[in-house]
Amino acid sequence: MATCPPLWIAVHLPLLQLEVFVTPLFAQQETQVSVILHQGRVTSMSESADQAGIRLNMRAGGVQMLCADADYYQRDHNKEKLALQAVATALLQYSPQVCLAENDCILVDISASLSLFGGIRALRKRVQESMRILGYTATTGIAPVARAAWLLAKQASRKLPRGQHVFKLQRLSQRLDRLPVKLLTAAEPLTEFLQGIACYSLRDLRQLPRPGLQRRCGKALLIELDQAYGEQAEVHEWYLAAPEFKVKMELPDRIEQAESLLIFARSLLAQLLGWLAAQQLAVTHIHMELLHERGRQAIPPTMFDLQLAQACWQESHLLSLFKEKLSQLKLHSAVIGMLLEVKQTILREAQSYTLFPEPGGQANEHKRLLELLVARLGEDNVLQPAPQADHRADIANHWISVIKKTPPPCPASTLADYALRPSWLLPQPLALDIHEHRPFYGSELKLVSPAERIEAGWWHEQIQTRDYYIAVDKRHVRYWIYRERANDPDSEEPVWFLHGIFG
Incomplete structure (x- = not known):
């Protein structure tokens, strides 16, 4: 069986530090100047703070000089962790393979989810809508390699919610070559050194001699670079939802x-x-x-x-x-x-995997259909079988409304005796004409079964003495007919009756 080509979507939360305190769900909070401080320096800020001239790594005193009424929050790593877990839990509805990555990013393997959600574009919109509902600003990156999707999501601007996407592995190298080298986690402490040797992009980094680069920068930088280009495998620790919600x-x-x-x-x-x-x-x-x-x-x-x-x-x-x-x-x-x-x-009830699933094939759909039929036709016109343990056909063949509770089933041994009886009986037996000593109903009826003799009801007035047969006409329609066992053989009363029709 052919496997789906690999495809990952990375969801980056660039303002997570701020949005655990100030949610974009409140419009009035978006206009407020808000900053996050860690060890006395700014690590995140709102758009209003950026417009006021506040910059990352600025001290609290500098912020106070630029905007005296700014709101200050101390960074809370525990809140950020809980927020990432909440986002990861919500993303489990799109794929069971979700993992937490560094720099406030979440990776989702969507290789097997595209058909279920109507393609990559529809799935991307749903992911972005989920982030909006959760109250977080998010950028996305899509690529055949998880580390590459992570880099594209970090590079995407929060003003461009569609993010950056590469769907084919053949075009991945061309897109990654243009990305700045500072996006790599291992390159952050080496920024000054790399800029000093005119290494600004991933292409520049790949063109440097690998032995010398490993001696000066360490092996972690080369491993991360190779993982981004799909030249080295990655190991992911999948996120597991809690057993209780x-x-x-x-x-x-x-x-x-x-x-x-x-x-x-x-x-x-x-x-x-x-x-x-x-x-x-x-x-x-x-x-x-x-x-x-x-x-x-x-x-x-x-x-x-x-x-x-x-x-x-x-x-x-x-x-x-x-x-x-x-x-x-x-x-x-x-x-x-x-x-x-x-x-x-x-x-959860298993979904149908047939090529052409039957409509109304599930229990909830069947229940909704019955509710609709009752509303349109009335409860006395939508019935369910409730067979009774009685030899007489018109007594045993009992029906009740579908809105009533189903009675306990008859013993299997009792129902086995009625295997050759039709489910559809006439409200009243229909007397049949006799042509050449044979029952007639549109055409001559031919008996194709031995007689089923019924003698019951002697304990009250509904006594029955009948011999039932299965008969076939010239169109091969099967009927269930019976002959009254009259006490007077010379009587002119009808002898043969039609009682039911087989499906």
Whole structure:
């Protein structure tokens, strides 16, 4: 079987240090001058701070001189780690092969996912939309080699969300040769040395003598360079989702309207979809808590549960449930955080892998079809079989509405006796004409089975004494007919009756 050609998408979060404190989901926060400090120097900043003249590696005093009302945040490595894990969990809905890379980047092997999501362009848009829902600025790079995709994602500007992409391995070298050498992790401490020998791009680096370069710069630089060009294999440590889903999210501001919480609920939902895809599960019970004030004036959280009649893992259905629930919710206090927990799941129903899958072939589709038919035709016109343990055909052949609970099945030994009976019986038996001593229904009927004698109902007035046969007409249609065993042989009452038709 032919294998899919390798293809990777790298998602780079250039503003992760800042966006764990200031999310772009709030438009008013984007206009605020915000900087991240680490050991007294600027390591990340907002676009407004850049326009104010603040630069990376600037001291806090310099920032204060340029913008007195700037917001300062100390870098939090733990928040960044949790954010990367949240992004990786959400990306699991596109591929099970996701790994965390250095410099706030995540790699996803999408080789086997292109057909499922409608091609590379559709998949790229979905990944970018997921990053927007999660509240992070992201750039993407796509290449047949993981390290190359990582370099392209880092080189892409945050103002160019489409990023840089190379789909064919033959064109990879040409695109990588133009990239600056400072993108390599091993080249960051060697920037001054490399610039001193006029080595600015990856092409310049590849043209240098390898033995001398290894002595002066170390082996790690050559390994990273060879991995980018696909000349050396990479080893990845795949990201594994937690066995249980319980995610807590702190809101960037106090939210007093329940409808406004949907923006952040979608972020939790994106992680839930990735977790369900990784575990191959469908959710049936979701628990959510809306967290309020803590401390001395602590207020108990507002809690609600979503009980699903049909197990679900589709985004559209879950999102509609969240919308409906939040629109009906009345908050008694401002919300400062949210917690989403999965209480109950079941194994996801396997998808059909046939070339032409039958419509309505799954249980949920069958249920929706029955609901639609009942709504259009009425519950008394959409029936399900409920056979009774009785020898008389019109009693045994019992039907009830599909909206009623299915009765316990009859014993298999009882049903085995009715194997040659049709499922479709006439409401009332139809008397047949007799032509030349044979039953007639459009044409002469030929008996093709021995008699099935029924003598039952003697314990009440519905006594039956009949001999049933299978008969065939000239069009080879099979009928189920019977002959009344009358007490008076000279009676002129009808003797043969049509009771059922075989499919």
